[in-house]
Amino acid sequence: MIDLTSKQPGFLGVESARKGVGIIVSYWSDIASIKAWKANAEHQEAQSKDRQEWYTNFRVRITKVEREYGI
Known part of the structure; x- marks a missing residue:
């Protein structure tokens, strides 16, 4: 999927843990x-398969990142 x-x-990047x-x-x-990514047919198919085989639940959060900083 990555x-x-x-x-x-519009894709900027991904992080996972x-x-x-x-x-x-x-x-x-x-x-x-x-919204376009959510509507992507391959993405929808993968989500359906993931729900059936791997996840009993999941959560989607859409947020706006105002700034990022670190050392």
Whole structure:
């Protein structure tokens, strides 16, 4: 999915972590790009398969990153 995601218009990047709970965060340039990714047929098929085989529940959060900084 990461390869497909990275080819989508408006895609900025992705981060993931897996230790007890799997977390994947994808970054997009705007809400229209997020909606287009949600509507992508391959993405929908993968989500359906994931729900059936791997996840009993999941959560989607759409947020706006105002700034990022670190050392």
